[in-house]
Amino acid sequence: MKGLLIAIQFLTRLPTPRLAAVSSAEFAASMRWFPAVGLLVGVIVAAAAWGGGRLDGWSGALLALLLWVGVTGALHLDGLGDIADARGAAHKDRDRMIAVLSDPHVGSFAVVAIVLQLVAKLVLLHALIEAQAFLAIALVPFAARTGPLVWSRWLPDLHTGLGSRFRGAVRIGDLLLWGVLLAAASCWSPALLATPLFLLVWGWWLRCAIGGVSGDGHGAGIEVTESLSLFAALLWLQVA
Structure with a gap:
């Protein structure tokens, strides 16, 4: 249970009980709970979408997006921006790309990527709210x-x-467990079956374009996968 609390503290701004000193090993192991934290975030976002949607679809989408960003502290958006800036600098050399990843300043590529991501989520949330796909x-x-x-x-x-x-x-067991739960969740949202494809494509892109994964790569990947998953859910509703 401590691992779950650590993961909540790391991935969200939600209040949690105060923990004693956390070792490096405990912090690393908290990754096993990331999907569970995602479900918690999802419930909050969906509740906001439902509540705001009682006024109109755009109000629900805006409220859901604001809570999505607020609950996560824009953690993954920061990673998306850093990856965008680093990729923009990659035409120079690898050292320059790594330096940009470590630079706390925000460049034009980051601004464009973050704005487009927020707009994409807003539009997709509105469409799903209109379809009552909470x-x-x-x-x-x-x-x-x-x-x-x-x-x-x-x-x-x-x-x-x-x-x-x-x-x-x-561990392999962690991958199997969450894989089974993801497959089970697809019974309620069949579009989730596309998730492995999204994860593989993002991983392949990171390997080819960036050279590996970092905290920014994880955060950007979460953002990209969320947008693709929202789109897949909308597409499924249109063709089902």
């Missing part, structure tokens, strides 16, 4: 947070940093 909304953050478990096992570390601390913490 369960699909709730399950999207859960599905996206299975990604770091896969990427940390599959991809090499880009550099020594926050992301590298998760190396070796995820």
